[in-house]
Amino acid sequence: MSETIRDSVKAFVVENFLFGDTSHELDGTASLIENGVIDSTGVLELVAFIEDRYGITVADADIVPANLDSLDRISAFIASKLAAPVTA
Amino acid sequence: MCGFGGYFGAVRDGRELLERMTAAIAHRGPDERGLFTTKDAGLGHARLSIVGLGDGQQPMSDATGELTIAFNGEIFNYVELREQLRAKGHRFRTSSDTEVILHLYEEMGEDCLSVLNGDFAFALWDGRRRRMVLARDRMGVRPLFYTRQDGRFYFGSEVKALLQVPGVSAEIDPLALDQIFTLWAPIAPRTAFRDIFELEPAHLMIVQEGSVSTRPYWSLDYPDRDAPSRHTDERAAAEELRALLTEATRIRMRADVPVGSYLSGGLDSSITSALAAGMAPGGLRTFSVTFDSAEHDESAFQMEMARALGTQHSSVACGEGDIAAVFPDVIRFTERPILRTAPAPLFKLSGLVREAGLKVVLTGEGADEVFAGYDIFKEARVRRFCGRQPGSRIRPHLFRKLYPYLPGLRQQSAEYLASFFGAGGAALDDPLFSHRPRFDGTAATKLFFSGDLRATLSGYDAAEELVSRLPEAFSRWHPLHQAQYLEARFLLPGYILSSQGDRMAMAHGIEGRFPFLDHQLVEFAAGLPPEMKLKGLVEKHILREATKDLLPPSISRRAKQPYRAPDSHSFVGAGAADYVQAAMGEAQVAAGGLFNPKAVAKLHEKCSTRPASGFRDNAAFVGILSTQLWLQTFTGTSGRRSEAA
Known part of the structure; x- marks a missing residue:
């Protein structure tokens, strides 16, 4: 599952922020901000993608670099949200 | 001129x-x-x-x-x-x-x-x-x-x-x-x-x-950080500033033809217009640009100031499609690629002045460099403040206060704000500390460079070259003065006075005059203590103090509103100009050899379908389009008539 999520996230990042440029080294742990891949508007685009693609809600408190600033972190964050029980 | x-x-x-x-x-x-x-x-x-x-x-x-x-x-x-x-x-x-x-x-x-x-x-x-x-x-x-x-x-x-x-x-x-x-x-x-x-x-x-x-034969210089300033009395400094600015304006009203004034609705051009209004024998004519989009428009302030001064005011509207309509001409006059569309409305503005029969206008340009008006000066101060407590969840919220007009920042957490601005992680002794986030953010546009261009540039670092051009005394200056120097010595002549200044005005035979760039005023301001210019997070403090009797309080207390114009949004949508599609098309981009055609096509599509693009995408779009137009205009790559022919 996580591998699928990671592939999906990477495909989105490459397509939407790197415009299909696969020559860009995008290590799973690399910071998307520090590498100029994503800016403040890009973070909101990423959140919209996660919500649309996985049907989960990203709370304001979740929008932090610890959850979203690398492919690995994004994938883990999505996986944890999907695994969490839905609360009313 | x-x-x-x-x-x-x-x-x-x-x-x-x-x-x-x-x-x-x-x-x-x-x-x-x-x-x-x-x-x-x-x-x-x-x-x-x-x-x-x-x-x-x-x-x-x-x-x-x-x-x-x-x-x-x-x-x-x-x-x-x-x-x-x-x-x-x-x-x-x-x-x-x-x-x-x-x-x-x-x-x-x-x-x-x-x-x-x-x-x-x-x-x-x-x-x-x-x-x-x-x-x-x-x-x-x-x-x-x-x-x-x-x-x-x-x-x-x-x-x-x-x-x-x-x-x-x-x-x-x-x-x-x-x-x-x-x-x-x-x-x-x-x-x-x-x-x-x-x-x-x-x-x-x-x-x-x-x-x-x-x-x-002259150089912009600042005092050493620890040197005692001769300006210890703020009131006396404000009086001296006022006298210098008045004289700078007075001698810039000298001409055998009428002199008008740009009036943006902001502090700086309101000051120059107010001073000039008392020196124009037949009354002062003022000129401004208005925008359709509320995000960019300042017409309410322009009209308030024009009424307060009793000037004969004219404005030119910059509506949807106007920027795209003049952009090829804009590049013909800038003679260089640009990353923002801001020169285009100024091209229209100088045309308005010409139609009004004037040849000379005062502008408020230069005040932000000389008296520390730009947001980047405040941003650097906040970044240093955050850097002293890297884990703080409170301090980064100040970034939001700096950029209330950027929607992408309003919804961000403290952690993200700190990350975007490099707060905490940046080296405080970096000579480009103040400008590093801007340079890094802008350099992200090079993602679109072609493989050939990247190979040609291999190992080249523009920011490092900039560092190599800094004077020996730079390291001894106060951080605010270092940041001011970077703006005044490089971006001011390289972009503001060129692409937005001389070239847009002279495209219509209009001479711009800049009281804030009088060298005696510049030298005086450079010697002022930093806290007289940027007081806390209030920009141009001493200038406001020196001129508060000239302006309505709504103008004199107004926070800096950066001059901006719609960027990629100007070139997309149903009414998009034909030349944009041609210039950004894969064949044309491939022929130019400077950008990755497929990536540019995706960028064009993204900006067309999601107009709320971020800084990187907007800057890349305008930069690529202007470069393509530059190639067409000056080298004839697309078969258009070359300027060189």
């Missing part, structure tokens, strides 16, 4: 060449044309008559015929200089400021530059010493370009003039492109054109047989 071109060296058919060079820049001087040739030098001049209407023809020679000058700009203190020269026995044949330079040169040689207060570029042929003296004003208001071809030296007010020289062709300089896509402007003397250079602001160049020498 005018344009000129010329050469040093024996040139066959020199007069015909000068005719072509001046014709290429006729927009700068539509009123008269003049040529001067001698055995091994030539000068051509296109004149915009402002001072000495009937007797200021150029090129102008002295009584002996040994000194001849082609001059672009104004010497604002020419009245005082002329009186001093008369007292020394000089006799004047004209009422122009041009002749004052000739007499001053005769009296002082090239040291005459030290007493000129003005915005100027000139070429002076000294027949006795068989040398051409080229000079440019201190802050870089007026342009001057040069190149060498077949052992001869050529120069001109715009690159267009140089492209008339046989053998000189337009080719993009890849390093300049990297600099633009990192720093927003090339680092002078480099220009967008390979092997064509510009004389740096405050520099003098002497061209003679076998040698070309260049040296600065």
